[in-house]
Structures are given as C-alpha cells and as structure tokens.
Amino acid sequence: MKLQNNFLIERFVITVNGEAYAFGLNQVLYVRYLEDIESASILMEVQLTDTASGILSKLTGLESVFIEIFDGARAKIGGFFTIYNIQDRVNDGVTSKATLMLCTPDFINNAAMKISRKFGDGGGKKIHEIVVNDILQNIMGTVVPVDKENIEPTLNKYSFVSPFWCPFTIISWLAGKSIAARGSSSSASAGYAFFQNRRGYNFKSYDSFTKDPVTKRIIVNNLVGELKEDDELDVLSVKKMRVVSNVDVLKGLNIGSYASNVMTVDLYDMKFTETKFDINKYYEDVPRLNKSPKPLYFKDFSKDTAPTRIMSKIVDTALFSKGTHTEGITKQLSQSALREKLFYNKIVEVEFIGYFDLTVGDVVQLDVYKGREQEPDAQNSGKYVISRVDRTFFSSNDTMGTKLTLTTDSPGT
Numbered sequence: 001m002k003l004q005n006n007f008l009i010e011r012f013v014i015t016v017n018g019e020a021y022a023f024g025l026n027q028v029l030y031v032r033y034l035e036d037i038e039s040a041s042i043l044m045e046v047q048l049t050d051t052a053s054g055i056l057s058k059l060t061g062l063e064s065v066f067i068e069i070f071d072g073a074r075a076k077i078g079g080f081f082t083i084y085n086i087q088d089r090v091n092d093g094v095t096s097k098a099t100l101m102l103c104t105p106d107f108i109n110n111a112a113m114k115i116s117r118k119f120g121d122g123g124g125k126k127i128h129e130i131v132v133n134d135i136l137q138n139i140m141g142t143v144v145p146v147d148k149e150n151i152e153p154t155l156n157k158y159s160f161v162s163p164f165w166c167p168f169t170i171i172s173w174l175a176g177k178s179i180a181a182r183g184s185s186s187s188a189s190a191g192y193a194f195f196q197n198r199r200g201y202n203f204k205s206y207d208s209f210t211k212d213p214v215t216k217r218i219i220v221n222n223l224v225g226e227l228k229e230d231d232e233l234d235v236l237s238v239k240k241m242r243v244v245s246n247v248d249v250l251k252g253l254n255i256g257s258y259a260s261n262v263m264t265v266d267l268y269d270m271k272f273t274e275t276k277f278d279i280n281k282y283y284e285d286v287p288r289l290n291k292s293p294k295p296l297y298f299k300d301f302s303k304d305t306a307p308t309r310i311m312s313k314i315v316d317t318a319l320f321s322k323g324t325h326t327e328g329i330t331k332q333l334s335q336s337a338l339r340e341k342l343f344y345n346k347i348v349e350v351e352f353i354g355y356f357d358l359t360v361g362d363v364v365q366l367d368v369y370k371g372r373e374q375e376p377d378a379q380n381s382g383k384y385v386i387s388r389v390d391r392t393f394f395s396s397n398d399t400m401g402t403k404l405t406l407t408t409d410s411p412g413t
C-alpha cells in the first residue's frame with residue numbers, strides 16, 4: 001500500500017448569524033486534528049487567512065464550523081465543530097489571520113450542564129444503558145453516532161444521585177465502576193474507557209481491546225521485498241518509531257503496581273476488607289494484548305513482599321443491584337485504576353503521511369526490525385492500541401502528516 005501524499009479539504013464552512021461562509025484551500029494555512037482515548041471530544045486547531053474586513057474579523061466564539069477532509073482513498077475526517085477559542089488574531093489592514101480552536105458541540109454543552117438527579121430508579125440500571133440512553137441521548141441529545149458495536153454492555157446495575165456533575169464527569173466516574181458482561185469471571189477487571197473517534201462515541205472495557213481483531217499491520221524498518229502483493233492493503237510501512245515510555249519501575253513502585261494493599265469499607269454493611277495485590281498473580285489472570293511470559297523482574301515481587309503503596313477506598317454495594325455483579329466486586333473495583341495503568345505499560349509513536357482510516361481504539365500489529373540484518377525486534381513488536389491520533393497540515397509543504405501514539409500492556413512475543 002502506498003502512503004497517501006494527497007488530501008482534499010472538500011468543505012470548510014463557518015456559520016455566523018445564520019449565514020454560511022466557505023473558505024478555500026488557499027485560505028487554510030494550518031490544520032491540526034486530534035483524537036485521544038482519554039478525551040470525549042475530537043479537537044481541531046485551524047489557522048485561516050482572509051481579507052482585513054472579511055469574516056475572521058467578525059468572529060466572537062461559539063460559531064458553528066463544518067469541515068470535511070479526505071485522503072487519497074476517500075477516507076474522511078471532520079464533521080461539525082464549535083469555535084471555543086480564538087487565538088493569534090493579526091490584521092495588517094490588508095489581510096487578517098486567526099487561529100480557531102474547535103471542539104464538538106457536545107463538549108460545549110457538557111461544560112454548560114450541571115446535573116442533579118437520580119439515575120437507576122427501581123432497583124438500578126445497567127451502567128452502559130445509563131451512559132447511552134439517559135446521558136448521551138436523553139440529557140445531551142447528541143447527534144454524534146452511538147453505534148451498538150462501539151458500546152460494550154456492562155454486567156452491573158447501578159443506582160446513584162449526581163451531585164451537580166457535568167455529563168462527561170458522570171460517565172468518567174461510571175467508567176471506573178463498570179464491569180464487562182462478557183468478562184464476568186473472577187479475572188474480570190473493572191474499568192472502561194469513554195472516548196470519541198471518527199466513528200462516534202465509544203464506551204468499552206480495557207479488557208475488550210485484547211479481544212478486538214487487528215485492523216492494520218504496521219512495519220518499522222521494513223525489509224526490501226518482504227511484503228507480498230496480497231498483503232499491501234493490510235500493511236502500513238513506516239521508517240521509524242519512537243519509544244515514548246517503557247516500563248518505569250520507580251513509578252510502578254510509587255503507585256503500587258507490583259505489590260500493594262487496598263483497604264475498603266463497604267457503607268452498606270460497614271464491612272472492612274483488605275485486598276493484597278500481587279503483580280505475579282494478577283498478570284497471569286488479566287487478559288493482555290500479547291501472550292508473552294511475565295517480565296523477569298516480577299520475580300522480585302512475591303506475595304510476601306511488603307506493599308509499596310497502601311490505598312483506601314469507600315464502596316457502597318447497596319448501589320449495585322443484587323445478582324448483577326460477581327462476588328469479588330470489591331476486589332475488581334479496587335483494582336480498576338491498576339488495570340488502567342497496565343494499559344499504558346508501554347507507549348510508542350510512529351509517523352507517516354496521510355492515511356485517515358486508522359482511528360483511536362483500533363488494535364494494530366507492530367512489527368519492528370533492527371540492525372543491518374533487519375532482525376525482528378520482539379521486545380518492541382506486538383499488538384498495540386491506538387491511544388492518540390494527531391494529524392497536521394501545513395500549507396507550506398502541502399501534505400498532511402499523521403502521528404499515532406500506540407500503547408500496550410505487555411511486551412511482544
């Protein structure tokens with residue numbers, strides 16, 4: 001597959017006081033498009049030029065923007081956005097320039113809403129139903145796609161009162177308490193990710209990424225002639241990658257990633273529970289992207305190792321409907337933060353030109369070669385999840401570059 005050097009800004013329209021103004025490609029100096037697995041909104045940053053008395057001088061904020069950008073294979077990014085900030089205004093009497101910061105309309109609505117009401121009347125409601133039906137559709141009235149395949153059903157029902165929280169704050173809070181319906185065994189971990197990508201909203205467990213199919217194979221330092229013709233549509237070849245963060249043992253010690261105690265008090269029956277966390281047992285039980293053996297340095301942390309962190313949590317199992325959770329729910333909830341930390345065990349970046357098809361949340365196979373002999377680099381290869389997409393266009397070079405941030409919870413094999 002040849003990388004797409006070409007792209008097309010097909011539509012760029014700003015609506016001011018009900019009147020639409022179209023901008024041409026020659027007026028677009030800079031575009032940056034961002035997706036992040038930790039963000040409920042796609043963000044964009046755009047620098048435009050216009051005449052001194054043009055529409056840029058009339059912008060005040062909260063105007064609607066519609067953008068459509070295609071790559072050479074007609075994969076599209078863009079949609080409806082709202083101007084939330086205007087920076088770097090320049091007007092020399094002949095021309096004007098400004099940088100527009102854009103987010104989705106839902107992101108603006110979220111910041112303006114404070115919700116005080118009960119959710120899960122009548123014995124509780126499945127958490128994913130609260131997220132989709134009650135919050136995104138009924139309260140926010142979102143027009144962002146909420147497709148069934150991007151919403152993972154939860155096992156547990158919940159009932160609670162929101163204390164004047166914003167909608168996305170509620171969803172983030174619920175994400176840490178959600179247990180996947182298909183992962184209801186004792187090895188299941190609490191912890192969901194809520195994010196927006198080019199396909200719409202996603203609400204899915206960290207465990208679910210380990211079961212998702214690989215959408216693309218990315219090869220770094222590719223051997224000449226290594227690719228077969230019938231592989232071309234499934235393979236993306238890049239020249240280099242950067243390891244942003246590898247295993248940080250000191251950080252792991254500080255946050256209790258290897259040996260810790262979690263002490264919980266259940267407000268329902270005032271029961272005190274102490275859960276000892278052992279990375280050796282947890283690593284074997286938790287679903288992982290790569291089925292590699294556990295790292296050798298784990299042997300330094302046994303069940304008899306003194307905890308490097310002691311955490312306390314308050315839970316209320318009365319908020320969960322009976323029969324909708326596993327017996328180990330206290331343990332699962334207490335380890336939700338550690339599951340999320342494991343998800344970011346290793347972070348790498350790759351860059352290439354164009355190609356809009358890949359999006360945040362996709363699972364890719366990274367195959368890295370090293371040295372003159374182009375030997376496989378097993379330590380850096382393996383399955384990764386795309387956790388961030390950063391696309392940038394400068395009019396000076398007439399190409400749109402793509403930087404992918406990839407994360408994995410385990411080394412390759």
